[in-house]
Amino acid sequence: MTTRADAVEVLLFDVFGTVMDWRTSLQKWFQRFGREHNLQADWVELVDDWRAAYQPSLARVRQGERPYVTLDVLHRESLDLLLARYGLSGVSESDRRRMARAWRCLDPWPDTVAGLTRLKRKYVIGTLSNGGLGLLVDLAKFAGLPWDVVLSADLFQHYKPDAAVYRGAPALLARPPSALMLVAAHNYDLAAARSHGYRTAFVARPTEYGPRQKADSAPKDAWDYVVTSLEELAEKMGA
Amino acid sequence: MTTRADAVEVLLFDVFGTVMDWRTSLQKWFQRFGREHNLQADWVELVDDWRAAYQPSLARVRQGERPYVTLDVLHRESLDLLLARYGLSGVSESDRRRMARAWRCLDPWPDTVAGLTRLKRKYVIGTLSNGGLGLLVDLAKFAGLPWDVVLSADLFQHYKPDAAVYRGAPALLARPPSALMLVAAHNYDLAAARSHGYRTAFVARPTEYGPRQKADSAPKDAWDYVVTSLEELAEKMGA
Numbered sequence: 001m002t003t004r005a006d007a008v009e010v011l012l013f014d015v016f017g018t019v020m021d022w023r024t025s026l027q028k029w030f031q032r033f034g035r036e037h038n039l040q041a042d043w044v045e046l047v048d049d050w051r052a053a054y055q056p057s058l059a060r061v062r063q064g065e066r067p068y069v070t071l072d073v074l075h076r077e078s079l080d081l082l083l084a085r086y087g088l089s090g091v092s093e094s095d096r097r098r099m100a101r102a103w104r105c106l107d108p109w110p111d112t113v114a115g116l117t118r119l120k121r122k123y124v125i126g127t128l129s130n131g132g133l134g135l136l137v138d139l140a141k142f143a144g145l146p147w148d149v150v151l152s153a154d155l156f157q158h159y160k161p162d163a164a165v166y167r168g169a170p171a172l173l174a175r176p177p178s179a180l181m182l183v184a185a186h187n188y189d190l191a192a193a194r195s196h197g198y199r200t201a202f203v204a205r206p207t208e209y210g211p212r213q214k215a216d217s218a219p220k221d222a223w224d225y226v227v228t229s230l231e232e233l234a235e236k237m238g239a
Numbered sequence: 240m241t242t243r244a245d246a247v248e249v250l251l252f253d254v255f256g257t258v259m260d261w262r263t264s265l266q267k268w269f270q271r272f273g274r275e276h277n278l279q280a281d282w283v284e285l286v287d288d289w290r291a292a293y294q295p296s297l298a299r300v301r302q303g304e305r306p307y308v309t310l311d312v313l314h315r316e317s318l319d320l321l322l323a324r325y326g327l328s329g330v331s332e333s334d335r336r337r338m339a340r341a342w343r344c345l346d347p348w349p350d351t352v353a354g355l356t357r358l359k360r361k362y363v364i365g366t367l368s369n370g371g372l373g374l375l376v377d378l379a380k381f382a383g384l385p386w387d388v389v390l391s392a393d394l395f396q397h398y399k400p401d402a403a404v405y406r407g408a409p410a411l412l413a414r415p416p417s418a419l420m421l422v423a424a425h426n427y428d429l430a431a432a433r434s435h436g437y438r439t440a441f442v443a444r445p446t447e448y449g450p451r452q453k454a455d456s457a458p459k460d461a462w463d464y465v466v467t468s469l470e471e472l473a474e475k476m477g478a
Contacts, residue, residue, distance in 0.1 A: 072413060124376055134413025137363055137388045149376045150388050154411060172393060174311060174373025 008199050008237075010173055011119055012128035012151065014160075014184035015136060016106075017208040019116070019145065019230070023047060025106040030099075037095070041086050048210070049085075053078035058130065058159045068157040070132035076100045103131075104138040108145065109205070115230020116146055122239040124148045128169055128182060130159050149173070161192035170197075183233065187220040194221075201225035201233055247438050247476075249412055250358055251367035251390065253399075253423035254375060255345075256447040258355070258384065258469070262286060264345040269338075276334070280325050287449065288324075292317035297369065297398045307396040309371035315339045342370075343377040347384065348444070354469020355385055361478040363387045367408055367421060369398050388412070400431035409436075422472065426459040433460075440464035440472055 016022050030043035057074040060066050079100055083091050091099070119125050126149035127136050133152040140147050151169050158164035170177045177197030184190050185205040194200050200223040206213060219226045227233045255261050269282035296313040299305050318339055322330050330338070358364050365388035366375050372391040379386050390408050397403035409416045416436030423429050424444040433439050439462040445452060458465045466472045 070413070124380060126376075132413060133388070133411040137365075137412065141363060141387060148380060148386075148389075149372070152411075155394055172372040172391075173376065174309070174371060 007178055008123065008181045009175060009179040010124040010126065010149075011181050011183055011201075012126050012169060012198075013116075014182070014186060014189055015127050015129035015131055015139070017205055018183065018185040018203055019108055019112045020106040020139065020143065021109050021208070022051065022103070022106050023208065023210060026050070026102055029102045029105060033095075033099070033102075039088065039091070041088060046082055046086055049082055050075075050078060051209075053082070062159050062162055068154070068159075070135075070154050071103075071130055072100065072132050072135055075103055104135060105142055106139060108143045109229075111229035111231045113144055113146075115232075115234050118231065118234035119237065119239045120146050120148065122237070124173075126151055128160070128165065129153065160189055163192075163196065166193055166196035166198065181224065183230075186216050190223055191221065194223075199224045201227065203230065203233065204228045246417060247362065247420045248414060248418040249363040249365065249388075250420050250422055250440075251365050251408060251437075252355075253421070253425060253428055254366050254368035254370055254378070256444055257422065257424040257442055258347055258351045259345040259378065259382065260348050260447070261290065261342070261345050262447060262449060265289070265341055268341040268344060272334075272338070272341075278327065278330070280327060285321055285325055288321055289314075289317060290448075292321070301398050301401055307393070307398075309374075309393050310342075310369055311339065311371050311374055314342055343374060344381055345378060347382045348468075350468035350470045352383055352385075354471075354473050357470065357473035358476065358478045359385050359387065361476070363412075365390055367399070367404065368392065399428055402431075402435065405432055405435035405437065420463070422469075425455050429462055430460065433462075438463045440466065442469065442472065443467045 013019050026047040027044055030047060034040060034043060057078055061068055076096070079096060083089060116125055126147050128151050129136055130153045132154045133150060136150045136152050140150065151172065153159045153165060156164045156168040170180055173180070178199070181199035181201055182190060182193035183201040183203060185203050185208060190200040190202060202219040202223040202225065204218070206217045225233060225236055227236065252258050265286040266283050269286060273279060273282060296317055300307055315335070318335060322328060355364055365386050367390050368375055369392045371393045372389060375389045375391050379389065390411065392398045392404060395403045395407040409419055412419070417438070420438035420440055421429060421432035422440040422442060424442050424447060429439040429441060441458040441462040441464065443456070445456045464472060464475055466475065
């Protein structure tokens with residue numbers, strides 16, 4: 001393990017779910033918004049439905065059914081469909097924009113900032129996310145994430161787990177894939193990264209999708225590191 | 240002036256010359272390298288010649304005479320030509336690599352880190368440089384530059400002042416060009432940025448090219464801000 005870690009120079013992080021607690025943050029955001037605007041709905045369910053639309057909407061881009069558009073566009077499209085389904089068609093354009101921008105106001109998990117701050121001392125730390133660059137930069141600013149570099153799907157016009165993303169990052173960083181480690185809470189992401197020569201670290205986020213989550217509650221392969229927080233990762237990687 | 244600054248959300252900085260003192264840094268690096276390797280040459284002249292090769296080598300890419308390659312490649316090619324011209328053909332491959340990497344070990348101007356740290360409190364701060372992303376990230380790590388985002392020519396496969404660079408940055412940042420300000424020590428860069436709708440700030444770096452510098456010793460247009468340091472820019476922009 002020590003030998004492997006010695007070669008790693010850059011840690012790239014999945015963002016939604018791995019470093020940010022999107023579900024609790026969005027729930028709170030919508031509950032407050034509902035109170036302030038006198039709107040009633042099952043916000044917990046709406047947030048879960050919104051996130052559930054994520055993979056199908058990405059799949060249409062990944063399978064070539066439509067050209068690449070940023071996650072901002074996909075988020076907004078699925079929001080519009082959901083508002084109609086929840087009987088909230090009367091929500092104004094400006095309020096819809098505010099709702100879609102709630103993805104820029106997420107709270108990190110409690111260990112995120114402390115863990116990243118430690119890891120940054122020894123490694124280059126950055127994102128490798130399906131979020132757009134603007135979204136990721138605004139989110140980092142909101143949450144105080146100390147990234148050295150922000151890499152996003154829109155730099156490659158492809159979504160993870162497309163090969164273009166995992167191949168593009170080492171090329172931009174002027175390093176071999178073996179100098180990179182992907183840190184993620186999702187097994188599919190780590191499997192793709194490993195297939196392209198990255199090191200891998202699994203961070204368990206067993207409540208990302210709420211108390212009944214089953215997927216990704218445990219590592220599905222022998223990843224280089226398996227941890228329950230970014231502070232534990234920093235500890236294990238000597239940072 | 241105040242009205243204009245209110246709309247600015249992102250400050251993008253030219254890097255070589257504007258935030259980094261490449262000339263003094265490279266001179267010192269080569270003088271030390273020469274002592275340690277018992278090599279003699281006019282290092283000051285070699286460094287100036289190396290930088291002088293920059294615009295012509297970029298021009299061949301910009302005019303379509305060759306496909307886009309990163310600045311790392313251009314630096315290395317011009318270094319090889321210079322070593323031959325300076326009677327240093329015997330320098331080994333590994334030492335040539337170390338020399339080319341000296342561009343990753345530059346010192347900032349004395350006001351750079353303090354100025355950026357202040358500006359970061361109020362604005363998103365990032366690069367918009369002809370350096371490659373890997374080079375810029377390594378340089379920021381070496382010099383402690385607190386960027387929120389690193390944007391480089393290789394994201395767009397074009398060098399400044401090509402339009403693709405100035406058009407690409409606002410698209411990635413999900414903002415109109417008018418929300419961006421370019422901060423640069425070079426009038427041509429600011430002129431191009433302004434033509435694409437950016438705000439502009441000129442930072443005078445009258446010794447970037449040494450004591451006999453004439454070009455860019457003064458602003459050539461009515462840029463939105465004209466300052467002599469990044470701390471002065473922070474002061475004027477209320478950061």
